[in-house]
Amino acid sequence: MATTETRPAAASPVRVVIPPGGWRADLRGIKVVWQRELIRFWRDKLRIVTSLLQPLIFLFVLGGGLAQIASGGTEGVDLRTFMFPGVLAMAVLFTAMFSAASVVWDREYGFLREMLVAPVRRGSIVLGKCFGGATVAAFQGVIVMALAPLVHVPYSVSMILEVLALQLLLAFMITAFGVMAAVQISQMQAFMALMQMVVMPLLFLSGALFPLTGLPHWLAVLNRLDPLTYAVNPIREAVFANLDLTPAATAALLPGITWFGWQVPIAVQVLVVVLCALAALQIAILKFKQA
Amino acid sequence: MTDLAVQVRELVKRFGEVEAVRGIDLDVAAGETFGFLGPNGAGKSTTISMLCTLLPPDGGSALVAGHDVVRERDAVRRNIGLVFQDPTLDGYLTAEQNLRFHAELYGVPKAVVPARMQLVLEMVGLWERRRSLVQTYSGGMKRRLEIARGLLHAPRVLFLDEPTVGLDPQTRSSIWGYIEQLKQAEDITIFLTTHYMDEAEHCDRIAIIDQGRVIALDTPEALKASVGKDRVQLQVDDTDAAIDALRERFGLEATIAEGNVTVAVEGGEAFVPRLFAELGVPIRGVSVARPSLDDVFMSYTGTTIRDAESAGGPDPLARMMAGRR
Numbered sequence: 001m002a003t004t005e006t007r008p009a010a011a012s013p014v015r016v017v018i019p020p021g022g023w024r025a026d027l028r029g030i031k032v033v034w035q036r037e038l039i040r041f042w043r044d045k046l047r048i049v050t051s052l053l054q055p056l057i058f059l060f061v062l063g064g065g066l067a068q069i070a071s072g073g074t075e076g077v078d079l080r081t082f083m084f085p086g087v088l089a090m091a092v093l094f095t096a097m098f099s100a101a102s103v104v105w106d107r108e109y110g111f112l113r114e115m116l117v118a119p120v121r122r123g124s125i126v127l128g129k130c131f132g133g134a135t136v137a138a139f140q141g142v143i144v145m146a147l148a149p150l151v152h153v154p155y156s157v158s159m160i161l162e163v164l165a166l167q168l169l170l171a172f173m174i175t176a177f178g179v180m181a182a183v184q185i186s187q188m189q190a191f192m193a194l195m196q197m198v199v200m201p202l203l204f205l206s207g208a209l210f211p212l213t214g215l216p217h218w219l220a221v222l223n224r225l226d227p228l229t230y231a232v233n234p235i236r237e238a239v240f241a242n243l244d245l246t247p248a249a250t251a252a253l254l255p256g257i258t259w260f261g262w263q264v265p266i267a268v269q270v271l272v273v274v275l276c277a278l279a280a281l282q283i284a285i286l287k288f289k290q291a
Numbered sequence: 292m293t294d295l296a297v298q299v300r301e302l303v304k305r306f307g308e309v310e311a312v313r314g315i316d317l318d319v320a321a322g323e324t325f326g327f328l329g330p331n332g333a334g335k336s337t338t339i340s341m342l343c344t345l346l347p348p349d350g351g352s353a354l355v356a357g358h359d360v361v362r363e364r365d366a367v368r369r370n371i372g373l374v375f376q377d378p379t380l381d382g383y384l385t386a387e388q389n390l391r392f393h394a395e396l397y398g399v400p401k402a403v404v405p406a407r408m409q410l411v412l413e414m415v416g417l418w419e420r421r422r423s424l425v426q427t428y429s430g431g432m433k434r435r436l437e438i439a440r441g442l443l444h445a446p447r448v449l450f451l452d453e454p455t456v457g458l459d460p461q462t463r464s465s466i467w468g469y470i471e472q473l474k475q476a477e478d479i480t481i482f483l484t485t486h487y488m489d490e491a492e493h494c495d496r497i498a499i500i501d502q503g504r505v506i507a508l509d510t511p512e513a514l515k516a517s518v519g520k521d522r523v524q525l526q527v528d529d530t531d532a533a534i535d536a537l538r539e540r541f542g543l544e545a546t547i548a549e550g551n552v553t554v555a556v557e558g559g560e561a562f563v564p565r566l567f568a569e570l571g572v573p574i575r576g577v578s579v580a581r582p583s584l585d586d587v588f589m590s591y592t593g594t595t596i597r598d599a600e601s602a603g604g605p606d607p608l609a610r611m612m613a614g615r616r
Contacts, residue, residue, distance in 0.1 A: 016407060016445035018369045019398050025365075032395035040383050110379040117345060118396040119368035 018119075029120030030128040037099060037132025041139075048140070051098060055091040055144055058209070059083055059151070075249035080151040082253055085236035086208025088163060089170060089228065091144040092137040093203060096171040097195050099133030100178020104191045123285045126179055130281060133175030134168050141167035153239060162238040169270070170231040173277035180284040206232045213255045224259065230272040233257055237266060296321045296356060296448050296480035297342060303350030304337050311337045313503035314351065319482060319496075321447070324474060326494030327484040328584070334503040335484040336376070339452050342482070343373055356447045369397065372441030372449040376456055378433050382426030386417055386436050389425060390443055397444040411439040414476070415469055431462035438469060442477070449473075451483035455490060467493055488584040497584070499591055506591045511584060518582040518590045521559030524551040525566070526576035533572045540569050555586075 019025075041047070059080055067079040074082055106112040115125050145163060148155060178195075185191045203209075205219075206228035215223060223229055233256065240254055257264045297319035304312040312334045319325045327335045340346040342355055344364045353360045356370035380389050387408070394404045412418040415435035425433065434454065441449055454470070455463040470493065473479065483494070491497050492511050499507040499514070507514060527533040533552045537545045545554045556562045559579035567574060 016399055016403055018444055019400070020366075020369075025398055028395055028398060032392055035395075036381070036384070036388075036392055039388065040381075043383055106381075109382065110375070110377050111381045112379075113375060113377075114379040114381075114393070115396070117343060117368060117373055118393075119365040119398070120396060 025119060026121050026124040029118065029124035030131065033115070033125050033128025034132045034135065037102070037129065037136060040102070041099075041132075041136040047098060051095045052091065052140060052143060054094055055087045056147075058090060059087045059147075062209075063087075075246060075252050077243075077245065077249050077253060078152055081153060081243070082211070083209055084148065084151045084153055085163075085239045086206075086232055088141055088144055088167065088235055088239070089206070089208050089232045090203060092141045092167045092171045093174055093199060093228070095137040095140045096133045096174035097178050097199060099129070099136060100175050100182050101188070101191055101195070103129065103179050103182035104185055104188050107186055108188065122288045126176075126281065126285045126288050129179055130172050130175045130284075133178070134171040137171030137175070138164060138168045141171070148239075152243075154242060156242045159238055159242040163235055166231060166235050166238065166270070169273055169277065170228075170235075173227065173231070173273055173280060176277055176280035176284050180280050180287060183284060183287040202226055202228050205229070208232045211253045211255065212257070213252055224257065227273065227276040229257060230269040230276075234266050234269050294321050295319065295354070296323065297325070297482060298354040299338075299342070299351070300353070301351035302338065302341060302348055302353055304334075304341060304346060305349050311503055312341070312348075315500075315503075315505050317498060317505065317508070319480060321480055322478065324470075324481040324493065324495045325483070326491045326497040327482070327500060328486065328488070328491045328497050328588070329484075329500035330486055333500045335486075335500055336452060338500070339450055339482070339484055343371060343450055344368055369444070370447045372444065372446035374434075374437045374441045374449070374451045374454055376453045378437065380425045380433055380436060380440075383424065385422050385424055386412070386428075387421045389436065390440055393440050393443050399444050407443060407445070411442045414442070414472065415439045431458055431465070434458060434462070434466060435469065438466070442473070442479075445477070446479070448480045448482060451481065453484055453486070455485070455487065463490075488588065491584050499588060501592050507587070514584065514587045515582045518586050520555040520557050520582060520586075521562075522553060522580040522582065522586065523556055523559050523562060523566075524548070524553050524578045524580070525574055526551055527572055527574055529572060533570065533574075536570050536572050540571070541565075 063080040063083045070079045103112070106115070116122065118125075142164065145160060153159075181194060182191055185194065205222050205226040207223055208228070212220070212223060212233075236254060237256075240250070245253075257269060295318050297317060299315055299317040302312055302315045303310065315334075315338060327338065329335050337346065341348045342353055342360060344360050344367050347361060355367045358366040358370065360367050381392070384392070390408050390412070391404070394408070399407060408421075409418060412421055415438055417432060417436055417439065420428070420432070425436065428436065438451070438454070441451075451470070455466050458466065467490065470481065470483075474481065485491055494511065496508065496510050497514060498505045507517075509517070525533060530547060530552050534545045534547075537543045537552070537554060541554075543554045543556065545552050547553065563577055563579065566577065
């Protein structure tokens, strides 16, 4: 043990006056929770690699393999090119879920308490978590985006900016969903199991991996109910706008989303994601206040 | 500003049917080290959670550092430091990062953070290790870091919930060293809970709490004096004869504790010469002990703190059942 010095009060140069709360305190709370997420993400190199691995396996292994038998339905477009926007969403999805899982860790290791007793509003802690999740997830998204030329998608500034914005939004929504669930779950195993049970179906239903043309009715209904659908489709629009597609290919691969025959505009799709994110955030904050 | 660091009136907390805290009154003066002593499940942690704004009370009121724990929650939080029973550190961050996180969260002005951080880390002897990840720390180091963190924002009241539980004796005594030092160095009120009798002696005043009520509140000396009787232990070969003789000649009921015949008498030293003169049973040795807080707890509750725990355990419902026997 190191030696300790005794410092009498008179020698203590540090008088601390804590300013009263208010929005400044809440902003600080958001910032510091966000920062911690980044520090922890950066320290956990294994997590960076593993959460990148899964989308890459989907894209190159599954996509590469299925391309053999799926070439008939893609109008000459490489299946991997088609899947690429879905994988962009997927990269964000897994990372964001992992960020939300940290709430469960924080509870298990007690750190949650340190945050809960601080003189900041609990909403700012949830917001900090969600911004943190969105930031690290978007970072993963950017890495996957860098692979675009490998699947015949050229870089373009507008595509990158649009996709990045959509990824941030999607990641924010998923982290909010995750935090909402994580607040009520005290065991990591349970959270992971729930994640597997919910995330995979949501991903498959969203049309990340197959086009929405000619789906069976029940599948089409589930697809419209899946909030991911409204993030995946705009990402695909943004990527495909950058490609030279025949009208037939566009019709087959990018039919857009319809509600009872009405073609839903992209702005409305994005609005759906925003509203889902806000609703999840609101519930997460409410649940967090009771925690 | 009031001179009272903590002021509690008729505080009540129920969990369903169970009244965990049944009307507690307390005044803790600024600068005092106040101990909350009782077995597990007595309501210590529940009370401290209410004082720290973590649990809403079901009745009564509490002011901490002059602020109401319900209506002025954030003001209370800014003025208190907390060290919990269970660790609340982020093992994936360094000690420095843990403290910086805390400083930001509490809004410690940027200009004073480095100096303040050095001060508290040196106080608990962790300055050299500030760049290590907390997960590499031992249990005692973690607890010290928690104490340092609890002090970082210069709280007026520091709450320590079982600060030494689960630590080895050496670390326990070093933690007490820091607390003593802290009393000297900072103008701070310390409110702690413990179920170790020997640790309660470090406090200026103690409240003994059992089954949700304060059953005694005074300085350790006064509490011990209130018991009055010293504990006299005799080493004898024939314990039965000694017990019989004590009953016949002195009218004292003796018991056997740790293999020795034990009696409680007033004025233990003066009793010893009479003992040798009148007992009539050969004595090999005698020891006289002043009453300890164990005896105090025993005299107020009719049971030792250990027995109270094994009877009730930490489950308040089980305790209530035990109390109703």
